[in-house]
Amino acid sequence: MDRRSFLALTLAGAAARPHLAAAxxxxxxAMIMPGPIQDADFNAVGYLALxxxxxxxxLQVSHSESVVVADAxxxxxxxxxxxxxxxxxxxxxxxxxxxxLAPQLSNATWIQEASGRLPNxxxxxxxxxxxxxxxxxxxxxxxxxxxKSNKVGMVCGVRLPDVITxxxxxxxxxxxxxxxxxLLYNWVGDFNDPVKARQTAEAQIAAGADxxxxxxxxxxSGVIEAVKAAPRPVLLTTxxxxxxxxxxxxxxxxxxxxxxxxxxxxxGKILKGERTGYYEMRPGSGMELSxxxxxxxxxxxxxxxxxxxxxxxxxxxxxxxxxx
Amino acid sequence: xxxxxxxxxxLWHQTLVYAAPLIIAALGExxxxxxxxxxxxxxxxxxxxxxxxxxxxxxxxxxxxGIGAGMLAAAILALLLVYxxxxxxxxxxxxxxxxxxxxxxLSSLIFRVVFGVRTSPPQIQxxxxxxxxxxxxxxxxxxxxxxxxLLTYLAFLLVPVVHLALFRTPWGLRLRATxxxxxxxxxxxxxxxxxxxxxxxxxxxxxxxxxxxxxxVLTGTFSDNMTAGRGWLALMLVIFGxxxxxxxxxxxxxxxxxxxxxxKAGLVEKAVPSQFLLMLPYLFALAVLVRIYRGARAPRxxxxxxxxxxxx
Numbered sequence: 084m085d086r087r088s089f090l091a092l093t094l095a096g097a098a099a100r101p102h103l104a105a106a107x108x109x110x111x112x113a114m115i116m117p118g119p120i121q122d123a124d125f126n127a128v129g130y131l132a133l134x135x136x137x138x139x140x141x142l143q144v145s146h147s148e149s150v151v152v153a154d155a156x157x158x159x160x161x162x163x164x165x166x167x168x169x170x171x172x173x174x175x176x177x178x179x180x181x182x183x184l185a186p187q188l189s190n191a192t193w194i195q196e197a198s199g200r201l202p203n204x205x206x207x208x209x210x211x212x213x214x215x216x217x218x219x220x221x222x223x224x225x226x227x228x229x230x231k232s233n234k235v236g237m238v239c240g241v242r243l244p245d246v247i248t249x250x251x252x253x254x255x256x257x258x259x260x261x262x263x264x265x266l267l268y269n270w271v272g273d274f275n276d277p278v279k280a281r282q283t284a285e286a287q288i289a290a291g292a293d294x295x296x297x298x299x300x301x302x303x304s305g306v307i308e309a310v311k312a313a314p315r316p317v318l319l320t321t322x323x324x325x326x327x328x329x330x331x332x333x334x335x336x337x338x339x340x341x342x343x344x345x346x347x348x349x350x351g352k353i354l355k356g357e358r359t360g361y362y363e364m365r366p367g368s369g370m371e372l373s374x375x376x377x378x379x380x381x382x383x384x385x386x387x388x389x390x391x392x393x394x395x396x397x398x399x400x401x402x403x404x405x406x407x
Numbered sequence: 408x409x410x411x412x413x414x415x416x417x418l419w420h421q422t423l424v425y426a427a428p429l430i431i432a433a434l435g436e437x438x439x440x441x442x443x444x445x446x447x448x449x450x451x452x453x454x455x456x457x458x459x460x461x462x463x464x465x466x467x468x469x470x471x472x473g474i475g476a477g478m479l480a481a482a483i484l485a486l487l488l489v490y491x492x493x494x495x496x497x498x499x500x501x502x503x504x505x506x507x508x509x510x511x512x513l514s515s516l517i518f519r520v521v522f523g524v525r526t527s528p529p530q531i532q533x534x535x536x537x538x539x540x541x542x543x544x545x546x547x548x549x550x551x552x553x554x555x556x557l558l559t560y561l562a563f564l565l566v567p568v569v570h571l572a573l574f575r576t577p578w579g580l581r582l583r584a585t586x587x588x589x590x591x592x593x594x595x596x597x598x599x600x601x602x603x604x605x606x607x608x609x610x611x612x613x614x615x616x617x618x619x620x621x622x623x624v625l626t627g628t629f630s631d632n633m634t635a636g637r638g639w640l641a642l643m644l645v646i647f648g649x650x651x652x653x654x655x656x657x658x659x660x661x662x663x664x665x666x667x668x669x670x671k672a673g674l675v676e677k678a679v680p681s682q683f684l685l686m687l688p689y690l691f692a693l694a695v696l697v698r699i700y701r702g703a704r705a706p707r708x709x710x711x712x713x714x715x716x717x718x719x
Contacts, residue, residue, distance in 0.1 A: 270681035277626035
């Protein structure tokens with residue numbers, strides 16, 4: 084290497100050093116997601132929460148999306164090796180990975196989402212318990228009140244504990260609010276397959292369902308197409324975000340999830356040295372009901388009243404070992 | 408479970424709707440394979456066609472423009488395959504796999520670049536059913552057969568058209584001969600490469616139409632990997648359908664029927680695990696088509712690069 088080249092390289096390195104130093108000074112957080120961040124749904128809200136936390140606490144953040152469980156361990160090890168001290172698992176399917184790695188990689192702190200409080204939580208892990216079943220109880224209640232055919236459909240993605248407990252809570256809501264109503268539900272096998280979700284919804288509509296509770300992500304688009312093509316009016320719910328523009332005449336309500344709140348609080352505590360704890364996302368705490376549309380005002384009022392009961396602590400059985 | 412479920416008119420209506428993209432893609436692949444080129448990149452081509460159709464329709468508010476763009480996108484990928492197969496005499500399976508992987512990544516990238524991260528997914532208007540006057544009101548068969556979208560009608564009309572083109576026209580004879588014995592075709596002064604390129608364009612356009620069908624008829628949106636294996640299924644339909652249009656049609660109808668049936672069965676029968684029901688269409692189609700495949704013979708020159716300078 085000649086002298087000029089050496090000088091140019093040295094100057095370039097010197098110029099880069101302040102930027103590197105600045106980046107190195109920032110603490111790092113990574114998020115692992117099971118789906119794509121352009122799903123406009125579960126993964127998108129997780130990504131947005133990560134970006135918000137980055138701004139609030141001046142963190143260097145990174146994310147990996149569409150991660151299958153088989154790859155999660157490798158990806159996590161790569162993040163920790165690269166100096167990421169906080170690893171957020173935005174999905175309950177990554178619990179075994181967290182349980183395995185947290186004791187091994189004690190310099191990192193995990194934020195693990197689950198359907199509730201995890202037993203034997205490692206000392207360097209936070210647990211976000213997402214009580215889907217409580218929110219879905221309210222959606223089931225709305226369906227029970229709004230249905231004219233007494234048949235409420237439910238389009239379910241993958242047979243995970245969160246979804247199983249939610250199916251059971253919707254069934255419970257029907258028993259409590261409208262015992263005449265029947266629950267029709269299917270497993271699509273995928274949260275993000277709109278074609279299969281449409282087929283599922285069409286089967287339920289053909290069987291008489293006039294209200295559908297939706298527990299899929301991108302699959303919602305398929306359900307909406309089925310509803311729009313239905314020979315009679317069919318109403319539906321959604322969750323995570325509001326999506327009124329997709330089906331303004333059919334959507335009734337959205338169960339809004341605000342992941343900013345738990346992540347903001349937990350990351351703040353981790354940065355101060357508190358490396359374990361539990362945060363429950365439930366109606367009234369990170370989980371809110373949007374405005375209710377396309378149903379009579381009396382139905383909307385009763386649904387809001389039921390939501391308030393759930394917020395206040397109404398007991399809803401958590402059944403995970405069987406389905407209706 | 409009532410036996411009436413098996414002959415439910417709504418079930419048959421759904422069968423036709425969901426068989427259509429399989430049929431269209433399978434016909435496209437059939438034309439390409441009959442010319443002697445093996446294309447296993449159908450899944451990737453369908454994905455690129457789906458995202459192209461979606462993006463163009465969203466931008467232009469024109470379904471025709473979107474469908475055309477989707478078809479063109481797949482045809483370009485098919486031309487790429489045939490260029491490698493014919494001009495470079497490259498390994499067709501490897502290139503096909505490469506196109507599949509390219510299609511998966513490219514379709515996702517295009518969607519991400521155009522739409523970014525949103526909290527509400529972009530949506531397009533799907534095609535509405537077009538009832539056939541007079542026939543749509545016939546009892547039972549009217550709603551099943553004559554209240555479908557234009558693309559669904561086209562899918563079924565294409566089957567006899569492709570069959571006639573392949574087996575009743577000089578072009579079809581030359582194409583099939585190219586797939587069986589390209590040297591004899593060459594000896595007659597017919598351009599083998601031109602035939603194969605032509606087959607790629609036609610086949611690619613049809614594969615693209617099959618991919619475009621998904622967003623423009625079924626979902627109104629695009630999602631990563633939305634073909635969910637339908638491209639591979641179309642390939643299977645061609646092979647196990649003995650490279651015959653009507654047999655491929657039968658296979659597509661069988662798969663779509665069992666797929667529609669399993670959702671209805673899942674509503675009334677809870678004793679059967681849902682995972683088994685989801686697996687059922689694939690098991691059924693495989694079992695029946697493997698039986699039909701017995702004795703079938705692939706085009707003799709399929710996946711064999713043709714070199715007119717080679718001796719023997």
